[in-house]
């Protein structure tokens with residue numbers, strides 16, 4: 150089957166791109182880790198560019214405060230309580246029907262990331278926390294999949310394309326920015342996550358749309374270079390941009406790998422992937438909310454039964470993806486959302502212990 154390439158004419162004009170580059174893109178699979186501010190911009194541009202298969206994994210649904218920066222979503226998506234991955238799939242189907250989208254409503258964790266990454270040519274970071282980035286990095290290094298890190302908060306952001314050694318004996322990385330070596334990995338560059346409370350989040354310092362979209366678009370550029378085989382064009386430095394301070398900095402990081410004692414890429418100890426590091430309750434960026442994951446073998450939840458019970462406490466919304474209940478508990482109001490995989494998001498608190506308490510009280514242990 151030959152696809153019509155006419156719509157890609159303007160990018161095929163670029164040197165090193167052409168019809169060959171376009172065919173490579175159409176034959177590629179990108180895994181988008183998260184579909185929030187970074188992820189929607191990346192998904193939008195990658196779909197328009199004709200990356201043939203996008204696998205979009207996101208655990209969340211769309212809120213009104215997302216619309217300020219999450220470009221694929223609109224007010225109707227908020228009203229319909231559509232999960233982000235599914236809303237993105239529907240929107241992209243209207244943007245480029247040549248692109249296949251697999252939408253997965255799930256939390257990315259050590260138990261599923263390798264399954265979602267199987268067959269992916271690249272991992273694109275749309276994450277909002279360090280812990281899951283270490284996990285993505287473990288997966289990328291273990292399987293030799295390029296991983297394009299990006300992060301933004303406030304008025305600033307950072308991005309860097311990580312090219313690990315290929316595990317398939319390919320020579321593609323020989324033209325990588327680090328010569329015939331792998332680039333440093335995420336853990337080489339960021340040895341440890343900042344302690345809780347010291348890491349600025351969208352919740353504490355806010356975020357402006359352009360800070361996220363400039364970083365996401367840089368990630369997209371790196372992704373297009375990698376997928377079209379233009380590895381000599383991949384940015385060899387860690388980019389940082391601050392749109393309020395008007396600064397753009399390129400940090401040289403290629404030497405970091407030689408000097409670091411990285412457990413991940415040097416000793417191939419994949420602690421995050423093996424579930425030895427990381428926690429089960431995560432405060433969510435940009436929201437007064439905590440996510441609880443991996444409830445013990447809960448299996449499928451009976452949404453109708455739970456919804457019936459929770460209606461005693463406040464308004465309940467049920468659809469095929471989730472149950473969401475407003476719960477008035479003494480003088481506080483929580484919003485509890487349960488997903489089919491047993492995951493829960495408790496809104497109205499930033500504290501894991503309070504969130505666990507609400508879950509235990511209204512859903513059970």
Ligand SMILES: [Zn+2]
Pocket residue numbers: 333334335336337338411412413414415
């Ligand atoms: Zn490393």
